[in-house]
Amino acid sequence: MENATMNRAMFKRRLGKTAKYTMLLILALIIIFPFVLGLWTSFLPSMDIAKGALWSSHLSLNNYVAAFTQTKILQYLLNSLIISTLVMFAHVFFCSLGAYAFVFLKFKYRDQLFYAVLATMMLPFEAEVIPNFVTVKCLGLLNHYSVMVIPFLTSAFGIFMLRQAFLQIPRDLKEAADVDGLNHWQFYWRVTLPYAKISLFTLAAYSFLGSWNQYLWPMLTTFSDHLRPVQDGLRQLQSEETFNDWDMIQASAAIVVIPTLIVLFIGQHYFKSGLNEGAVK
Amino acid sequence: MGIELQGITKTYDSKQAPVLSDINAEIQDGELFVIVGPSGCGKSTLLRMIAGIIPISAGVLKINGQVMNGVSPKDRNLSMVFQSYALYPFLTVADNVAFGLKARKMAPAEIEQRVNDALSMVDLTEYRDRKPRALSGGQRQRVALARAIASDSKICLMDEPLSNLDAQLRVQMRAEIRELQRKLNLTLIYVTHDQTEAMTMADHVMVLHDQQVQQIASPLTIYNQPANSFVAQFFGTPQINLLTANTAGTQASPRLTMTNELQLDLDKPLAAGTYTVGIRPNALSCRPVADDDGNATVINVETLGDQTIIEAVLDDDTEVRIVEAGQVHVALAQRVLVTALGPAFIFDETDTLIAEKRGLQDARVVAVN
Numbered sequence: 198m199e200n201a202t203m204n205r206a207m208f209k210r211r212l213g214k215t216a217k218y219t220m221l222l223i224l225a226l227i228i229i230f231p232f233v234l235g236l237w238t239s240f241l242p243s244m245d246i247a248k249g250a251l252w253s254s255h256l257s258l259n260n261y262v263a264a265f266t267q268t269k270i271l272q273y274l275l276n277s278l279i280i281s282t283l284v285m286f287a288h289v290f291f292c293s294l295g296a297y298a299f300v301f302l303k304f305k306y307r308d309q310l311f312y313a314v315l316a317t318m319m320l321p322f323e324a325e326v327i328p329n330f331v332t333v334k335c336l337g338l339l340n341h342y343s344v345m346v347i348p349f350l351t352s353a354f355g356i357f358m359l360r361q362a363f364l365q366i367p368r369d370l371k372e373a374a375d376v377d378g379l380n381h382w383q384f385y386w387r388v389t390l391p392y393a394k395i396s397l398f399t400l401a402a403y404s405f406l407g408s409w410n411q412y413l414w415p416m417l418t419t420f421s422d423h424l425r426p427v428q429d430g431l432r433q434l435q436s437e438e439t440f441n442d443w444d445m446i447q448a449s450a451a452i453v454v455i456p457t458l459i460v461l462f463i464g465q466h467y468f469k470s471g472l473n474e475g476a477v478k
Numbered sequence: 479m480g481i482e483l484q485g486i487t488k489t490y491d492s493k494q495a496p497v498l499s500d501i502n503a504e505i506q507d508g509e510l511f512v513i514v515g516p517s518g519c520g521k522s523t524l525l526r527m528i529a530g531i532i533p534i535s536a537g538v539l540k541i542n543g544q545v546m547n548g549v550s551p552k553d554r555n556l557s558m559v560f561q562s563y564a565l566y567p568f569l570t571v572a573d574n575v576a577f578g579l580k581a582r583k584m585a586p587a588e589i590e591q592r593v594n595d596a597l598s599m600v601d602l603t604e605y606r607d608r609k610p611r612a613l614s615g616g617q618r619q620r621v622a623l624a625r626a627i628a629s630d631s632k633i634c635l636m637d638e639p640l641s642n643l644d645a646q647l648r649v650q651m652r653a654e655i656r657e658l659q660r661k662l663n664l665t666l667i668y669v670t671h672d673q674t675e676a677m678t679m680a681d682h683v684m685v686l687h688d689q690q691v692q693q694i695a696s697p698l699t700i701y702n703q704p705a706n707s708f709v710a711q712f713f714g715t716p717q718i719n720l721l722t723a724n725t726a727g728t729q730a731s732p733r734l735t736m737t738n739e740l741q742l743d744l745d746k747p748l749a750a751g752t753y754t755v756g757i758r759p760n761a762l763s764c765r766p767v768a769d770d771d772g773n774a775t776v777i778n779v780e781t782l783g784d785q786t787i788i789e790a791v792l793d794d795d796t797e798v799r800i801v802e803a804g805q806v807h808v809a810l811a812q813r814v815l816v817t818a819l820g821p822a823f824i825f826d827e828t829d830t831l832i833a834e835k836r837g838l839q840d841a842r843v844v845a846v847n
Contacts, residue, residue, distance in 0.1 A: 369564035372531045377578035378552025387577075391568040 237449035246443050260448035269422050270449050275310070275432030278456070280345045280410040280426055287346070288404040289397055292355030297385050299356070300363040301371065323413070330335045330417060344418045345426065349408065355400050361395035363389060404462035406457055427453045479542045480665060481505040481528065481633070486537035488523055495524055496535070499689045505682075507632075510659050510666045514676040515686035516712070521669045524686070525635050528667065530554050541633065552582070556633040559627040561641055564619050565610040572597065572606040575624045596628035599658065616647045627658065634659075636668045640675065652679055673713050677701070685709050707829040712758045716787055716799040718823075719762065725757045734824070737794050739773045742818050744835050753832075756823040759801040764814040766787060772815040774798065776808050790814055 238246055239260055245253040264270050298304075299311050310449050338344040366389065374384045390397065414427040419425055425433065431453060434446050488502040498520040503660045505511045513521045526532045528539060530551035539546045546554055557578075565574050572593050579589045597603045600620040610618055619639065626634045639655070656679050659666045669729065670676060676683045677697045685692040685708075693705040704710035710718045723734040725748055732744040734755060742755065764774070774790040777797075786806040789799055798816060808814070824833040 241553065363817050367562060367564065369560045370566070371560045372526070372529075373558065373560060373564040374581075375531055375551045376529055377581045378550075378556045383581060388566060392565075394568070421713075 199398040200317050211334045235447055236451055239444065239451045241444060243442060243444045246447075254282040258443045260435050261452070263442075263445050264448045264452060268430075268445070268449065269436055270427070270430060270452060273425055273427040274452070274456075276342075276424060277426040277428075278407055280342060280411075281405045283342075283346045284349050285405040285408065287350040288352055288355050291351040292400060293390065293393075293397065294385075295351065296359035297381075297389055298361050300366075301381065301384070301389075306454050314356055318357070324414065326417065329414075333418060334367050339418055340420050340424060342424065345408075346412070348414075350357050352404070358400055359393065359396055362393040366392050398464060402460050403458050409457060409460075438465055480507045480509075480561075481542075481667070482538075482540040483524075484538040484540070485537050486524065486527060486539060488527060488532075489535045489562065490544060497690055498527075498686075501537070501691055503684055503691065503694055505642065505665060505667065507665055508663045509681040510679055511682050511684065512668045512676040512680035513684045514673060514712070515672055515685060519669055519686045520689055521671075521686050522637055525667060525669045529558055529635050535675060554633075556635060557629040557631050559622045559626050559634065559636040559639045561638040563610075563622040563642075565618060565621055567610055570607050570609060571602060571613070571621050571624075574610065574621055575628050578625065578629055578805075579617065592628045592630075593624075594623040597712065599627055600624045601653075605806055609739055613653045615643055616651070619643060619651060622657070623658070632663070633665045634667070636666065638670055639668075641670070641672070648675075655679070667836050674715070678714065685712060687712075703834065704748065704756070704823060705831055707754055707823075707825045710823055710825075711768060711829075714758060716759045716801065718756045718758050719798045720757045720825075721757065721792075721796060721798070723753050723824075725750045725753075737773055737792050737796075740792070740816055740818060742822055742835065744824070744833060748824065749831065751828070754825040754829065756825065758821065759787065759799040760803075761819045761821045762798060762800045762816055763802070763819050764790065764800050764808075764816045765803060766808060767815045769813050772813040774814050774816045776810055776812045776814055779808055779810065781805060788814075790816060792816065 201439050233252075237251065240256045240258070241251070241253050242255050242257075242259070245251075245255060295314075298306060298437050333339060333344050333348065338347065370388060370392070371384065374388055379387065409426075410428060411426060412432075416432070419429070422430075422433070431446065431449055434442070434449060481504075483501050483503045483505075485500065486498050488498040489496040501524060503511075513524060515521050523532065527534045530546070530549060534547050541554060541556075569577065575593045575596055576589050579592060584592075593605070593606075597606055600623050602620050602624060605613060605617060610621065613621065618785065619642075622639065626636075636655075640651050643651060652675060655668075657668075658664070668675075668679065677693075680697050682694060683697055683700055684694045687708050691844065693700060693709050695703075695705075700709060701713050704713065707720055711720065721736045721740070723736045723742070725731045726733040726735055726741075728750055729748050729758060730747040732747040733741060734744065734748070735741045736755060764776075774792045776788055776790050778789040780787040780789075783805065785804065786802045786808075787799060787809055788802065788806070789797060791797055800816065820835060822835045823831055824835075826832045
């Protein structure tokens with residue numbers, strides 16, 4: 198009798214779990230399908246794609262070879278790498294300084310200023326494009342690496358995110374540091390940054406990807422191939438040809454995605470929780 | 479020399495009442511000075527003002543004869559242990575201890591030496607390469623202590639350092655801190671809300687309550703001569719019994735009556751009036767009587783093995799606590815006759831101690847003699 202009840206409870210629990218995971222699996226498949234399809238077609242010749250013969254046996258790396266040899270994808274990759282890396286470091290540095298001030302310094306109108314920073318997040322990027330374009334044009338920055346870096350040196354979201362992270366730092370640590378005689382710069386460098394390491398890596402990954410995926414702004418402000426970042430380069434591949442080499446475009450797209458995956462893969466290693474346990478109590 | 483507090487006052491908002499007002503004290507070199515009081519009495523605020531973490535609103539703070547108001551914390555040359563330990567989670571134990579020394583730009587060889595000494599003093603040498611998260615609560619506490627030991631300052635401030643530990647560890651650490659303080663000849667200012675810690679550790683105790691100093695004295699003086707009823711209530715477990723009493727008759731009289739059969743004869747007569755009498759639980763005695771007799775009813779009995787704590791309600795609805803030595807068997811709801819054995823404190827209407835009666839605390843002592 199007891200056994201039967203127990204078995205029934207066990208069965209119910211198993212059933213619930215199975216249903217949950219089946220659901221998750223289906224959702225995951227739906228989400229991942231376009232990516233798999235894209236990757237798959239990047240190995241197929243153009244003819245097969247055009248015919249819709251997806252179950253082709255003509256799989257090869259030819260498209261990748263073609264992408265590297267016939268297009269300027271390496272140049273695009275290099276451009277994007279330079280721009281994204283600069284933007285990433287700038288974000289981490291300037292946002293953390295800004296956030297530090299909002300958390301650890303006391304000054305008049307501090308909170309109001311912070312809300313003003315937050316308010317800028319309300320404005321969509323598209324609304325800023327025209328004034329920004331006029332500004333960089335007046336500065337004579339058009340068609341240059343700097344035009345893709347300078348307007349993006351800091352971000353309201355980054356300041357907001359790091360402020361929240363810095364608020365988690367126990368006040369006692371600041372007081373202990375005061376007694377130890379650390380000045381603000383030392384406390385920022387030796388305590389705040391290591392303590393908020395996880396958030397800094399998260400912001401770095403986010404900024405890098407954000408910059409890597411920029412499309413509209415570089416398209417407006419750069420005119421030569423040797424400056425274009427990858428996303429605009431991809432677009433270029435498509436329109437330059439009268440007949441679209443879908444196979445090669447797919448291969449290029451796959452190449453462009455790879456750095457994204459690497460960043461996420463390295464990043465998630467740091468998203469482990471519990472790194473800061475043991476500071477207090 | 480030592481530390482002098484002269485009229486220290488803290489006000490956060492000029493429109494509000496001060497959180498601490500007119501604190502005066504003198505702390506001698508090499509003594510363990512405990513600041514004790516209920517939570518919210520401003521004891522941590524006072525400690526942070528001494529450390530220089532928060533500014534002093536009014537009054538003068540002197541360390542070794544020099545005025546310290548406005549001097550930055552690091553130049554006050556003191557160390558501090560926090561209730562939460564305030565360890566750097568991303569540094570190893572050894573680096574945590576060395577952190578402050580590095581910030582003060584001490585020579586690496588000396589830092590190494592000091593860290594080793596401090597760690598061996600708190601028995602953490604083998605844990606030196608661990609991160610705080612891999613340590614138990616007691617060990618983290620020791621790291622915080624080691625940090626204070628390693629600094630060369632002779633003044634150490636501790637803010638409820640033991641309140642996150644379990645009871646047994648707390649007793650052990652209490653003794654260890656006391657021993658370290660003596661060995662290093664530290665001037666230690668120790669903040670706690672725990673009267674036992676204050677009693678067992680202190681050379682001198684400052685009792686804070688209502689933004690003010692209630693009494694500064696040695697632990698035994700505080701226990702034997704509490705300046706007012708608050709201090710009497712705060713020290714001693716179980717809590718002292720505070721009873722309202724009237725003088726007998728309309729003229730000055732040495733006899734005080736609380737309830738009918740609970741009365742007290744003083745050595746000197748008191749002016750006629752109403753007083754508060756404090757009697758420690760071990761200075762009351764109770765004897766079981768028949769159901770319609772006596773002056774109180776037992777409502778709770780706690781047996782601790784070596785003593786028995788009896789809670790009873792007097793017929794005028796005041797609760798009293800009585801401690802009897804040994805294991806006494808009393809039933810709940812039993813009628814008892816509560817009598818005073820002798821020693822008591824008399825407080826006037828401003829709750830200030832005006833008279834005390836000494837005497838035997840326990841009738842059984844007489845029997846032994």
